[in-house]
Amino acid sequence: MESDSDEELSVPTEPEQTEDERRQLRHQYMVIQDELKARQHDLINPESEELTDKLKECNSLFQRVKLTREATKDSQALLTIAQLGRQKAQALQTDINTFNALEFSERLVNYISFGRIPATSTDNNARIPRISWEKFGEAVQPFFSRTPPLRCMLGTFERGPPERRVSNRNTDKGDRDAITDRTVPKQLKSVDEEEQREQTTEEVERIHRLLMNYWRNNKKKPVDYFEFVLNPGSYGHTIENMFHVAFLVRDNLAKILLDEYKLPVIEPVEKHAGDAPTESLQRHQCIVSITNSEFEELVRTFQVKTAAIKPVELKKGKIPSASGDSGPSQMNGFDAHPGPQSKKAKK
Numbered sequence: 599m600e601s602d603s604d605e606e607l608s609v610p611t612e613p614e615q616t617e618d619e620r621r622q623l624r625h626q627y628m629v630i631q632d633e634l635k636a637r638q639h640d641l642i643n644p645e646s647e648e649l650t651d652k653l654k655e656c657n658s659l660f661q662r663v664k665l666t667r668e669a670t671k672d673s674q675a676l677l678t679i680a681q682l683g684r685q686k687a688q689a690l691q692t693d694i695n696t697f698n699a700l701e702f703s704e705r706l707v708n709y710i711s712f713g714r715i716p717a718t719s720t721d722n723n724a725r726i727p728r729i730s731w732e733k734f735g736e737a738v739q740p741f742f743s744r745t746p747p748l749r750c751m752l753g754t755f756e757r758g759p760p761e762r763r764v765s766n767r768n769t770d771k772g773d774r775d776a777i778t779d780r781t782v783p784k785q786l787k788s789v790d791e792e793e794q795r796e797q798t799t800e801e802v803e804r805i806h807r808l809l810m811n812y813w814r815n816n817k818k819k820p821v822d823y824f825e826f827v828l829n830p831g832s833y834g835h836t837i838e839n840m841f842h843v844a845f846l847v848r849d850n851l852a853k854i855l856l857d858e859y860k861l862p863v864i865e866p867v868e869k870h871a872g873d874a875p876t877e878s879l880q881r882h883q884c885i886v887s888i889t890n891s892e893f894e895e896l897v898r899t900f901q902v903k904t905a906a907i908k909p910v911e912l913k914k915g916k917i918p919s920a921s922g923d924s925g926p927s928q929m930n931g932f933d934a935h936p937g938p939q940s941k942k943a944k945k
Contacts, residue, residue, distance in 0.1 A: 614664075615662075615664050615665070619662075620664075620665065620667070620668060623659065623662055623663065623668050623671075624667070624668060624671055626659055627656075627659065627668070627671035627672060627674075627675055628671070630652060630655060630656060630659075630675050631671075631674060631675050631678060633652070634652060634675070634678045634679065634682065635678070638682065641682050641686070642682055642685045642686040642689055643686070643689075644686060644689055644690045649679065649682055649683060649686060652675075652679060653676075653679050656672060656675050656676060656679065659672065660672050707726065709734075710726060710730040710731065710733065710734045711726050711727070711730055798842070798845075801842055801910075802842050802845045802846060802849075804910070805839070805842050805843060805846065805907055806846055806851050806852070806866070808906065808907055809821065809826065809846070809852060809864065809865075809866050810866050812826065812906060813865055813866050818865075819865075820855060820857070820863035820864060820865040821863060821864055821865060822861065822862075822863055822864075822900070823843075823854060823861070823862035823863055823864045824861075824862070824896050824900055824902075825900055825902055825906060826839075826843075826864060826906045826907070827839040827840050827843055827906075827907065828893075828896060828897060828900065828902045828905070828906075829905035829907070829909070830897045830902045830903065830904070830905065831905070832905075832909070833890055833893050835905070835907075835909050836888075836893060837888075838909075839907050840886060840888070843864065846866075850867055851866065851867055852864055852865065852866050852867060853865060853867055854884075862886075
């Protein structure tokens with residue numbers, strides 16, 4: 599059994615070709631390729647059989663092809679022969695579907711004259727009766743699509759003069775006033791923007807003074823950020839404090855750092871003569887987000903009993919920020935939202 603399987607799996611190997619034989623074979627293919635390109639017009643002649651001879655010559659050479667390089671040359675030659683064969687087939691003319699205009703006109707004259715003028719007649723002055731042309735038109739009418747003309751079923755009608763509309767000035771004025779009343783939108787009452795901006799500036803300055811006092815009382819050491827902004831009795835006021843502290847950081851009045859426990863701390867920035875301007879300082883942006891549950895956990899963790907920043911009552915409205923029961927607000931690039939709250943600060 600083993601000997602039989604070995605015999606079945608054994609593949610007979612062709613004797614190897616020498617390099618000279620392969621070179622000669624490639625040269626013959628190149629000669630055929632050059633002849634196909636040089637004599638293209640003669641080869642596509644329908645009466646010529648030279649293209650068939652070139653195909654037979656390629657078939658005989660292919661019997662000696664053993665390796666891929668020579669097989670590639672054979673494929674190139676075969677592709678060129680196929681392209682020329684297609685051109686030769688297109689140039690071949692058959693008389694099966696040839697249209698002869700003269701023969702068609704003779705048959706047409708014989709048809710519409712009801713055989714009175716034979717197709718072989720040489721009388722060029724023979725006249726075709728009018729009725730024949732009408733019959734011919736009816737016969738060919740189904741083959742032409744025409745747009746039907748516009749015809750009035752009952753004729754035209756006379757249109758009287760247009761009715762003049764008498765305008766009433768009082769009525770027109772009343773209509774315009776009614777339209778104006780409907781289109782004018784309702785004027786929403788809101789706090790003056792300039793007053794809001796002034797109130798925000800006053801609150802930021804107040805928080806800056808508080809930060810300076812806490813910093814001095816802490817022997818000029820950084821103050822814990824959460825202990826400074828947290829108000830244990832109001833989640834909304836805590837968000838407002840974070841909002842205003844962000845303005846201090848933006849204006850380079852304070853900076854936020856991380857202590858050795860990776861907790862945020864804040865301290866005021868002392869300005870001295872010769873310091874670089876605020877615009878030239880390198881800034882890093884961070885986002886502080888806090889939810890209501892996180893706020894309660896921070897109050898318990900840091901054991902905050904009283905607020906470092908006491909809320910103040912303003913003369914009109916509130917400072918434009920987020921509170922516990924208000925919608926989202928935005929000012930100067932710092933975002934505040936009642937859900938998770940996010941503040942953007944730069945240090």
